[in-house]
Amino acid sequence: MDISESTLDDLMNVALDTLIREGKKETASRGEFLEAVGCHLILTNPLARLSRSEERGKLFSALGELFWYLSRDTMLDFIEHYVPGGVYAKESDDNIRVRSGYGQRLFSLRDQNQLGNVIHLLSEKASSRRAVIQIFDAEDLSEPFKSVPCTNSIQFLVRENELHLVVSMRSNDAYLGLPHDVFCFTMLQEIVARTIGVELGTYHHFVGSLHLYEEQRDAAVRYLDERWQSKISMPEMPREDPWKNIQKAMAVEEQARLGDYKSIDVGNEPYWSDICRLLCAYSASRKGDQEFIAEAKNRMSSKVYDIFLLARMDKAKAIK
Secondary structure: OEEEEOOHHHHHHHHHHHHHHHOEEEEEOOEEEEEEEEEEEEEOOOOOOOOOOOOOOOHHHHHHHHHHHHOOOOEHHHHHHHOOOOOOHHHOOOOOEOOOOOHHHHHHEOOEOHHHHHHHHHHHOOOOOOOEEEOOOHHHHOOOOOOOOOEEEEEEEEEOOEEEEEEEEEEEEOOOHHHHHHHHHHHHHHHHHHHHOOEEEEEEEEEEEEEEEHHHHHHHHHHHHHOOOOOOOOOOOOOOOOHHHHHHHHHHHHHHHOOOOOOOOOOOOHHHHHHHHHHHHHHHHHOOOHHHHHHHHHHOOOHHHHHHHHHHHHHHHHHO
16 A cells, blocks of 8 residues: 555545455454555645544544653553543553653653654754664563554654655554554654754655554544545644743643643743643543633634634533
């Protein structure tokens, strides 16, 4: 399977349709699935990283996963705030951390800040082919852990002043995992591009086993039946070093996740203020606070996020 599209929804539509029509039936511990081996998915516009569909429009869980990585840790309670229902608890060996989480591996694998090393390397030698982050590790096969990383490696390549990202996956759930992976990795791609002062290039997603579980087939068909999603991209990240704003957003995320989402100063920079408001609005939705979400929506600089905030208002209404 070799697919090149400009939006995440276009990629997912072709990938899921192909799996349903042509995928080979296999069986694993989680049940039967349809599989395609050796897939290459290309997202030509990494800013179009959000699904606009009702079925897979999962901005908040994807945003939460990104900030989980940026926290440099793998705490279970962190990600369960954004992905409740015990999904990650099943992958934890001690009910405290999720060993397969990427935060520690990105920033402190055997005391190596891999992302920092990549940024330093590309700042010194933009043409380097060594800017690789290793996620899957030899130790992952040393014991029967409940979960090991689905990602093998992440490679950053600067060509003609554009930063391309090449991600290698050993395994990828085309319905549940793919949209989160594309969101998080293209956000990291844009963060690095802004840090080293180059343009955003193309995103390449290689997968050894791209699959669709039988239990998700009906949901995938409903997604495909939507047929049309608006082709709207996220705003561009400001053209400056992003790390000061990232640190501020991380502090906002923690405060909101711990329940104090009302008294937060989100700042004045439009892009990052919107990100902070989204994090606060999500926490508000878990408390049934429709009024706060409506106010956050009215203060957003970009209207791209309106459909996601309206969906959280509906969730909040159901809780209340």
